[in-house]
Amino acid sequence: MRQRNNILGVDPKLLIKDAAKLMPDPARRGFLRGAASLGALAFLTGCDIVDGDTAEGVLRKVSEFNDGAQAALFSRTKLAPTFPESAITRPFPFNAYYDEDEAPVVDPAAYKLEIAGLVENKKPWTLTELHALPEVSQITRHVCVEGWSAIGSWQGAVLSDFLKRIGADTKAKYIWFKCAEGYTNTIDMPTALHPQTQMSFRFDHKILPRAYGFPMKIRIPTKLGFKNPKYVVAMEVTNTDHGGYWENQGYNWFSGL
């Protein structure tokens, strides 16, 4: 057993309580029930709480193993870094849980984006309608858990604008995406409303190639690659976490950058 001394100037119990207050509700309850002791915290994170630590500092340590803490630290306004055209990785890598020649082929004429859940207007959207949405552009870094990253250029509509347009309940907790080949993904609402979260229809100003998710991918530069669904055919605004392809296999749900 490791011996600990009392920390000068901080009451660790209060610090942990303060950190827990910054977490979203379900995470807070789980945290206070589970790991909310100094010993458990040091054990789980491998870090001691030291004099001068703040509630945010404690939360940052907790976030290394806890999705709720990561969600609390996520800032709606903090932007992912952007890059010049010259930084774009060429060729940009393809990645999926299958080979590139097995990527889904979506017929643009038949395509409709299905809208479900807590939304006023559930009318499905054709590709022509989606392409008519106001366009924004970003050059950002895509980071894959498999150990590579690449800088890409994506154009499309701001997801939060689209959510407003369809009358989505933005107080709902999640958005669930379904992809043409069966891949799925759930993101939290603050991430969906982040200004850089984009419904991408183009890569490098050209119609999104099949490899990168034609006809639509959700580009989220504040999240790991697997939280960026390609070939999206449906979205549901929901208070139920439907998980996702990799999340269900144990990958960290929040997977923020």
Ligand SMILES: Nc1nc2c(c(=O)[nH]1)N[C@H]1C(S)=C(S)[C@@H](COP(=O)(O)O)O[C@H]1N2
């Ligand atoms: N529909 C679908 N979306 C997906 C995946 C997938 O297999 N199917 N793989 C994810 C992973 S792990 C990564 S790293 C990125 C890769 O995107 P890219 O091919 O544009 O590089 O897509 C993500 N979105």
Ligand SMILES: [Mo]
């Ligand atoms: Mo990935």
